[in-house]
Amino acid sequence: MQPDDDTLRDIHRRMVRIRVFETEAGKLAEAGRIPGALHLYVGQEAVAAGIMAHLSADDWITSTHRGHGHLIAKGGAFDRMFAELFGRATGYCRGKGGSMHISNMELGMLGANGIVGAGPPIAVGAAFTAKYRKTDRVAVTFFGDGASNEGSFHEAANMAALYKLPALFVCENNGYGEYTAQANHQAIVDVADRAAGYGMPGVIVDGMDAVAVYEAAGAALERARAGEGPTLLECKTYRFFDHVGVRGMGLSYRTDAELEEWQKRDPIHMFEERLAELGVLSQEQAAEVHDGIMAEVQAGIEFAEQSPVPDVATLLDDVYA
Amino acid sequence: MAEAVATRELTYVGAIAEAAHTVLAEQDTAFVAGEDVAGAGGVFGSYRGLLDAYGEERVIDTPISEEGIVGLAVGAAATGLRPIIDIMFMDFMGECMDEIANQMAKMRYMFGGSASLPITIVTMSGGGMNMAAQHSQSLEAWICHLPGLKVVAPATPHDAKGLIIAASRDDNPVFVVLNKLSLRNTGEVPEDSYEVPIGKARTVREGSDLTIVTYSRMVHEATTAAEALAEEGIDSEVIDLRSLQPMDTEAMVASVQKTHRAIVVHEAVRFGGLGGEIASQIQELAFDYLDAPVARIGAPFSPVPFAANLEQAWLPNAPKIVAAAKELLGSE
Numbered sequence: 001m002q003p004d005d006d007t008l009r010d011i012h013r014r015m016v017r018i019r020v021f022e023t024e025a026g027k028l029a030e031a032g033r034i035p036g037a038l039h040l041y042v043g044q045e046a047v048a049a050g051i052m053a054h055l056s057a058d059d060w061i062t063s064t065h066r067g068h069g070h071l072i073a074k075g076g077a078f079d080r081m082f083a084e085l086f087g088r089a090t091g092y093c094r095g096k097g098g099s100m101h102i103s104n105m106e107l108g109m110l111g112a113n114g115i116v117g118a119g120p121p122i123a124v125g126a127a128f129t130a131k132y133r134k135t136d137r138v139a140v141t142f143f144g145d146g147a148s149n150e151g152s153f154h155e156a157a158n159m160a161a162l163y164k165l166p167a168l169f170v171c172e173n174n175g176y177g178e179y180t181a182q183a184n185h186q187a188i189v190d191v192a193d194r195a196a197g198y199g200m201p202g203v204i205v206d207g208m209d210a211v212a213v214y215e216a217a218g219a220a221l222e223r224a225r226a227g228e229g230p231t232l233l234e235c236k237t238y239r240f241f242d243h244v245g246v247r248g249m250g251l252s253y254r255t256d257a258e259l260e261e262w263q264k265r266d267p268i269h270m271f272e273e274r275l276a277e278l279g280v281l282s283q284e285q286a287a288e289v290h291d292g293i294m295a296e297v298q299a300g301i302e303f304a305e306q307s308p309v310p311d312v313a314t315l316l317d318d319v320y321a
Numbered sequence: 322m323a324e325a326v327a328t329r330e331l332t333y334v335g336a337i338a339e340a341a342h343t344v345l346a347e348q349d350t351a352f353v354a355g356e357d358v359a360g361a362g363g364v365f366g367s368y369r370g371l372l373d374a375y376g377e378e379r380v381i382d383t384p385i386s387e388e389g390i391v392g393l394a395v396g397a398a399a400t401g402l403r404p405i406i407d408i409m410f411m412d413f414m415g416e417c418m419d420e421i422a423n424q425m426a427k428m429r430y431m432f433g434g435s436a437s438l439p440i441t442i443v444t445m446s447g448g449g450m451n452m453a454a455q456h457s458q459s460l461e462a463w464i465c466h467l468p469g470l471k472v473v474a475p476a477t478p479h480d481a482k483g484l485i486i487a488a489s490r491d492d493n494p495v496f497v498v499l500n501k502l503s504l505r506n507t508g509e510v511p512e513d514s515y516e517v518p519i520g521k522a523r524t525v526r527e528g529s530d531l532t533i534v535t536y537s538r539m540v541h542e543a544t545t546a547a548e549a550l551a552e553e554g555i556d557s558e559v560i561d562l563r564s565l566q567p568m569d570t571e572a573m574v575a576s577v578q579k580t581h582r583a584i585v586v587h588e589a590v591r592f593g594g595l596g597g598e599i600a601s602q603i604q605e606l607a608f609d610y611l612d613a614p615v616a617r618i619g620a621p622f623s624p625v626p627f628a629a630n631l632e633q634a635w636l637p638n639a640p641k642i643v644a645a646a647k648e649l650l651g652s653e
Contacts, residue, residue: 060400094433101431110399111432115423121392122424128393129400132352132378139396152419155389162384318434319468321492 001218003211005280007053011210012275013289014049015268018042018069020293021078024301025068025085026246034085038099041069043240046267047172048073050213051140054221060108060126060139062119065100066239067112070142075107078300088307095310096318116177117150119143120169124156127165127230136225140168146177148191157198157232164229168220169200171232172207174239179253195232207235208267211274238262331510333503336478337367337443340485341405343514344441345375348403351489354381355390355407355443364409365445365504387413391420391442398438398494399428405489408444411498412458425494426469441488442496446474447538447588448636449502454624457632459537459589461498465566465598471495471519472566476540478508480563483517491519498565500538522569524576528558531582531646534573534599536562539586539637546642555646565595573599574606581612582649588637591619616645 003011022042028034041048044066052073055061063070071081076092084091084102091097092104103111110126113119123141130137147153148171160167171191175182188194195202201223205216213235220231240263242248275281281289331339344351353359353368359382362369372380383390387408394404408414414421421442428436448457465472471493475481481499488495525540526547533543540561547557558576562569577583583603585596600615618637626632 060396062396092433093431093435096433097431103432103435105399105432105435110396110436111428113424115419118392118419118424121389121420122396122399124389125393125396125398125404126400128397129402132397132402152388152392155384155386156392158384159386159389159393163381318430320471321429321437321439 001215001222003053003214007214008275008278008280011049011053011214012271012281012286014052014073015045015210015271016289016293018045018048018072019268020290020297021072021081022068024297025082026241028301029245030247035087036098037244038085039066039244040241040246041066043262043267044172044174044207044237045069046210046213046271047170047207047235047237048142050210051168051170051217053214054217055108055138055140057107058137060110060123060137062110062123062126062139062141063112064119064142064144064147065112065114065116067102068099071102071104071107071109071112074109076104076109078296079303082300082304083307086304086307087309088304089310090303090307094314117143117147117152120153120156123167124160124165127160127167128163130166131163136166138166138168138221138224140170142170142172144177145171145173145175145182145191146180146185148194149177149186157194157200157230160230161198161200164227166224166227167230168217168224169230169232171234172237173234174237176239176243176254178243179251181253190234192232192234200230200232202232202234204234204236207237208265208270210267210271326511326513328509328511330507331478333478333481333506333508334366336482336510337485337499338369338371339510340482341368341371342374343486344405344489345371345379347514348489350401351403351405352379352381353405353407354383354393356383356385356409358382358407363407365501367407367443387416388420391417391425394440394442395420395424395428395438398440399436403439403489405441405443408442410456411444411446411460412455414460414463421464422467426467430469437492438494439492440494441485442494443485444496444498445501446498447500447502448625448632451627451629451632453627457625459587461565462589462593462595464496465595469494470566471564472498473519473564474498474537475517475563476500476503476537476561478506478510480517480523482510483515484519484563486514487516487519490516495519498537503538517563520564520567520569522572523561523563524572525559525561526557528556529580530556531584531649532558532560532573532576532580533584533586533642534560534562535586536565537588539588542637542639543586543642545639546646549639549643550646555650557646568599570602570606573603577603577607578610581610583611584616584618584642584645584649586618586637586642589619590622591617592622594619613649616649618642618645
């Protein structure tokens with residue numbers, strides 16, 4: 001399924017939205033203006049954008065602790081997202097969730113998650129709803145190479161395949177589970193190998209190449225919507241920022257040389273070169289997209305900072321329905 | 322409240338099964354999922370006949386994957402269904418505690434109220450069947466400690482049916498903690514659909530000398546103890562909490578204000594059990610009425626033993642309640 005020109009521009013826009021939002025959020029966190037822990041998505045944009053270009057608000061996703069990018073690509077609004085990161089009453093979670101639990105049920109975004117590997121079983125439940133109601137909706141679960149070592153992933157993969165649920169398991173293999181290199185946390189190189197153990201296809205794709213992600217996801221989602229069951233799609237990617245924050249804690253778990261090597265394959269730069277070559281989007285037009293999104297980000301930050309903090313009277317609201 | 326309802330004698334397990342049939346008949350979005358619930362009808366018989374009546378789309382055998390089962394319920398509930406899931410033995414909560422504690426209990430709050438999780442979790446607790454340390458526990462304190470969950474523990478067939486139906490209609494996750502040693506107990510159960518309200522205790526027996534606050538199977542041990550005490554001229558009131566989260570504080574405090582003494586009884590290990598919470602509430606809210614410290618009876622601080630004589634020694638029972646009551650009354 002090759003993307004047409006509009007789709008290419010749409011994917012580009014989603015990627016840039018993530019990049020600009022995350023870069024600015026990182027600056028705010030390092031300046032101490034956003035509290036708590038931010039796990040930023042910079043470097044992995046092609047994965048969220050390439051997959052979400054196939055989804056509507058009727059389709060569901062589960063995300064991870066590194067969840068801003070997924071919500072942005074699913075249609076999240078910057079003002080309400082920044083408001084949540086700032087802990088304001090106008091945030092998507094009314095200031096109760098923050099970065100690690102950011103969500104939007106109306107957009108089908110069933111939450112970032114502070115627990116590694118918690119999302120796949122929840123996505124199986126959403127996919128179960130899709131099938132139970134005889135719809136053609138799908139549920140996509142994003143998780144990392146680290147999460148693929150959690151039992152929850154294995155239980156979910158088995159159940160999704162057993163029931164032939166309309167689910168897509170997207171492993172964003174960025175080479176590290178927190179600060180531990182993949183070679184030190186699992187004996188395999190390709191997480192996609194694990195698909196065979198559950199009777200589902202395992203597909204490997206270059207996670208820095210948005211078109212490759214889009215095409216592979218398209219085939220898997222078509223299969224899912226047709227009632228043929230789930231696929232495990234492994235996207236080989238890289239985290240340009242640290243596990244937490246931008247420079248993080250400065251731990252010596254990876255080298256600058258390795259980071260620079262991956263940055264040469266920046267998914268947005270590569271994609272913009274390609275779109276220029278194809279005559280789909282010139283460098284000037286791409287710059288305009290960046291500028292427009294930056295203005296929207298700045299407006300979002302302003303909205304958040306001017307928003308009220310949650311009323312303490314709401315402390316016990318929504319513990320129960 | 323003399324209502325003209327048709328009742329008949331039913332076993333505890335029969336009442337559970339009747340509740341499951343009732344819920345699936347009433348709610349199109351309800352389904353039952355768990356280990357051995359479909360083809361086998363549940364290892365305890367809780368879902369007998371359900372597969373034949375409602376088909377494999379709504380009565381679903383799962384792999385032995387408790388985390389997957391709870392996750393399935395969380396995802397399905399968040400997207401509009403009303404799952405009823407079976408965790409065969411409460412002891413297996415260790416396999417799925419993340420999905421219970423960090424997902425199911427918190428999702429609504431973390432998401433600022435935008436998610437509803439109408440989930441009924443049916444599970445079995447309790448010892449007395451030589452099932453040893455990993456199939457006999459009463460772990461209700463674990464889940465009562467988690468904001469966002471409701472927990473009920475019916476003692477009778479009537480309450481088992483009514484609380485399962487109430488749980489299924491509640492828009493929150495509700496644990497229905499059943500008792501496996503009570504499965505063959507019988508009692509009057511209405512034929513129709515009805516709810517036992519979550520959060521309301523029941524006065525099993527009225528009395529004036531002391532209050533026994535309890536729940537689940539210990540209600541029967543407390544009643545037996547109360548009868549024995551009555552023969553010695555001690556008049557006990559027995560309160561069956563039925564619902565542990567929320568808890569009917571008002572009912573137990575009102576009783577203690579009348580009797581001036583209280584014993585809390587549960588089968589769970591005493592240390593860190595709900596008895597401590599209940600005793601605290603009574604002392605905070607009825608201190609001036611108390612003629613003696615609140616007594617607590619629970620199992621000793623050990624795993625549940627296998628050998629029948631050891632297990633019987635471990636379990637709280639009527640004689641232990643009688644002894645505690647006498648000590649309490651003698652302590653003035």
